[in-house]
Amino acid sequence: MAHEPAADAALLARYHAGDAAAFDELYARHKDALYHHARALTRDDGLAEDLLNESFLELARQGDAARSASSSLAPFLHTVLRRRAADRRRSDQSTRRREAGFSQQWVRERSDGVDPSQLADLNRALGLLPTEQAEAVVLHAYAGLTFQEAADVLDASINTVASRYRAALKRLAELMNEGSRA
Amino acid sequence: MNENDVEALLETTALVPAPSSRRAPPAVRPWQGRLMTAAALLVCAAVLAALFVAPSRVAPTAPSQDELQKTLDAILKRLGDESIEARDAAMKELRGFLDGDAKAELVQGRLSKLGADARARVEEELERFVSRRHGRIAYQSGLELRVVDWNGRNPGRLAADRNPPIGVEWAPDFSRAAYTSGNCIEVVGPDGERLKRINCGSREPHGVSWSPDGKRLTYWTWSTGDAGCRKVWVGEVDGEQKQLTDEQSLETHPRWSPDGTWIAFWNDEGSLLLMHPDGRERHALATLNTKGVEPTCLWTRDGKALLAAGAEDARIVQLDGRERGRLEGWGWNWQWSPDGTRLVFERENNIWVVDGDLKTAKALTAEARENRSPAWSLDGRMIAFLSGRDDPRERGVKGFSPRLELYVMEAGGANPVRLTTEGVQSRPSWMRDER
Numbered sequence: 001m002a003h004e005p006a007a008d009a010a011l012l013a014r015y016h017a018g019d020a021a022a023f024d025e026l027y028a029r030h031k032d033a034l035y036h037h038a039r040a041l042t043r044d045d046g047l048a049e050d051l052l053n054e055s056f057l058e059l060a061r062q063g064d065a066a067r068s069a070s071s072s073l074a075p076f077l078h079t080v081l082r083r084r085a086a087d088r089r090r091s092d093q094s095t096r097r098r099e100a101g102f103s104q105q106w107v108r109e110r111s112d113g114v115d116p117s118q119l120a121d122l123n124r125a126l127g128l129l130p131t132e133q134a135e136a137v138v139l140h141a142y143a144g145l146t147f148q149e150a151a152d153v154l155d156a157s158i159n160t161v162a163s164r165y166r167a168a169l170k171r172l173a174e175l176m177n178e179g180s181r182a
Numbered sequence: 183m184n185e186n187d188v189e190a191l192l193e194t195t196a197l198v199p200a201p202s203s204r205r206a207p208p209a210v211r212p213w214q215g216r217l218m219t220a221a222a223l224l225v226c227a228a229v230l231a232a233l234f235v236a237p238s239r240v241a242p243t244a245p246s247q248d249e250l251q252k253t254l255d256a257i258l259k260r261l262g263d264e265s266i267e268a269r270d271a272a273m274k275e276l277r278g279f280l281d282g283d284a285k286a287e288l289v290q291g292r293l294s295k296l297g298a299d300a301r302a303r304v305e306e307e308l309e310r311f312v313s314r315r316h317g318r319i320a321y322q323s324g325l326e327l328r329v330v331d332w333n334g335r336n337p338g339r340l341a342a343d344r345n346p347p348i349g350v351e352w353a354p355d356f357s358r359a360a361y362t363s364g365n366c367i368e369v370v371g372p373d374g375e376r377l378k379r380i381n382c383g384s385r386e387p388h389g390v391s392w393s394p395d396g397k398r399l400t401y402w403t404w405s406t407g408d409a410g411c412r413k414v415w416v417g418e419v420d421g422e423q424k425q426l427t428d429e430q431s432l433e434t435h436p437r438w439s440p441d442g443t444w445i446a447f448w449n450d451e452g453s454l455l456l457m458h459p460d461g462r463e464r465h466a467l468a469t470l471n472t473k474g475v476e477p478t479c480l481w482t483r484d485g486k487a488l489l490a491a492g493a494e495d496a497r498i499v500q501l502d503g504r505e506r507g508r509l510e511g512w513g514w515n516w517q518w519s520p521d522g523t524r525l526v527f528e529r530e531n532n533i534w535v536v537d538g539d540l541k542t543a544k545a546l547t548a549e550a551r552e553n554r555s556p557a558w559s560l561d562g563r564m565i566a567f568l569s570g571r572d573d574p575r576e577r578g579v580k581g582f583s584p585r586l587e588l589y590v591m592e593a594g595g596a597n598p599v600r601l602t603t604e605g606v607q608s609r610p611s612w613m614r615d616e617r
Binding site: 032087138156159162173176 | 196
């Protein structure tokens with residue numbers, strides 16, 4: 001979920017001062033949301049992994065740009081990831097690789113008491129969401145971005161992103177209801 | 183399970199961890215960071231010096247054609263760069279560069295010199311530039327509110343319901359649209375997301391007009407008590423709805439003035455009336471023959487006059503009641519051009535345009551089959567309209583009405599193109615391209 005922006009900036013500063021462990025900490029904080037954002041965009045687990053790594057390499061290279069772009073690193077990282085995903089889509093290689101491997105595992109329980117069948121339904125439903133809605137869910141519900149931050153990442157208006165998120169909730173409910181009836 | 187349940191469920195879950203196959207980041211030495219900071223400081227100092235220490239500041243002049251060409255060529259050159267970041271930055275610059283027709287033509291002229299990948303990206307950007315300028319078109323097909331680009335690309339569904347979406351009106355800032363859906367007014371976002379249902383206890387609320395600040399609506403409904411009565415309402419989009427005319431009235435078609443201080447509306451005797459949004463200072467402005475037709479009133483852009491159209495003529499009427507222009511004959515589905523200088527309307531199955539003083543009217547279409555519901559694009563260069571010209575069925579059956587489809591043509595009437603095949607039932611409405 002949401003991270004303390006000041007801590008992100010401090011970690012990046014430590015990394016630039018030569019502290020490699022600070023980068024590991026940043027990676028641990030943001031990797032899951034970035035990975036699943038990439039999966040939502042590519043529907044390809046292998047490609048998503050590549051994009052996750054490329055985003056962090058760019059963070060390492062452009063650390064100063066990232067710090068000046070925003071006090072939180074999540075918007076920067078997700079923006080980079082989307083750009084790279086768009087670039088991959090244009091290449092033949094990514095077309096060949098699409099759908100090569102894609103698991104239905106998006107989420108796990110964070111606290112006790114989640115019904116396993118409900119969790120399975122949610123995972124299935126998340127996999128069926130249109131890309132734009134899946135992105136809105138990953139960015140807002142899991143990466144902890146505000147609608148405004150998500151709008152900046154997605155190059156859309158705040159109303160558009162909020163609409164996509166609400167539409168995603170509605171669609172998830174429909175899909176899960178269909179799943180539980182089946 | 184509903185949306186709230188899903189949101190609650192999301193909060194009890196976390197994303198499955200990403201696989202741990204991270205590549206090592208490049209090692210950074212401490213002095214590198216300091217060096218970068220020092221370099222950034224030097225650049226800042228240079229910029230500040232250029233801004234404030236320069237001996238005299240020369241007023242900026244418009245760049246010459248050669249300078250524009252050089253700027254463009256530099257941008258296009260970077261589109262072939264190996265670095266993804268450089269290419270993306272160049273695309274962003276190209277978007278900023280494309281701020282008018284002349285520059286779009288310059289870019290068009292350079293297309294043949296680009297490689298396949300760069301050319302595809304530049305063509306896509308040119309198309310987006312045009313779409314942002316014209317807008318996209320929302321239209322009703324059956325129970326759906328649909329949307330399509332001006333050139334027929336990217337068709338999609340904005341909203342769907344149990345009732346047809348009729349009379350779509352966008353708020354002045356295009357952040358919301360309102361339309362009639364059964365016995366409610368539906369308010370949706372630019373993605374078709376349902377935001378609000380208004381006055382669902384009334385009978386067929388019609389003819390929505392937004393206040394200039396986009397916070398209030400005025401519209402008319404049939405009376406719930408007496409089927410013959412019609413009344414004008416005004417209300418907050420997010421709040422209370424108030425009936426402005428009394429239960430026994432026969433008053434319809436309200437339109438909000440551009441400055442928000444007046445609402446113009448019609449009564450069943452053909453009088454065009456004005457009142458403030460709280461119902462005060464109600465008075466008649468003009469009287470026309472409106473028997474058998476739905477009258478029209480449209481404010482001029484400056485709010486100093488109205489187009490009033492009835493069964494026998496259309497007039498430009500000033501707020502003091504004086505007439506500024508008149509066009510004989512019945513016209514329907516009027517709309518001002520975005521610059522407020524022309525009106526487009528429908529007459530005898532064809533689309534017409536007339537200047538703002540109603541002096542010179544000209545037919546834009548000349549078809550035997552129906553041409554209806556014209557609507558200006560946001561930049562006034564295109565007109566969307568409905569037409570039955572391509573319906574292959576022959577007339578002859580009583581009551582036959584051809585299937586209408588959505589078309590666009592240039593504002594002068596040239597190059598009409600069909601955009602749909604699914605059948606379109608009510609007036610198209612241009613919206614801002616938010617993509």
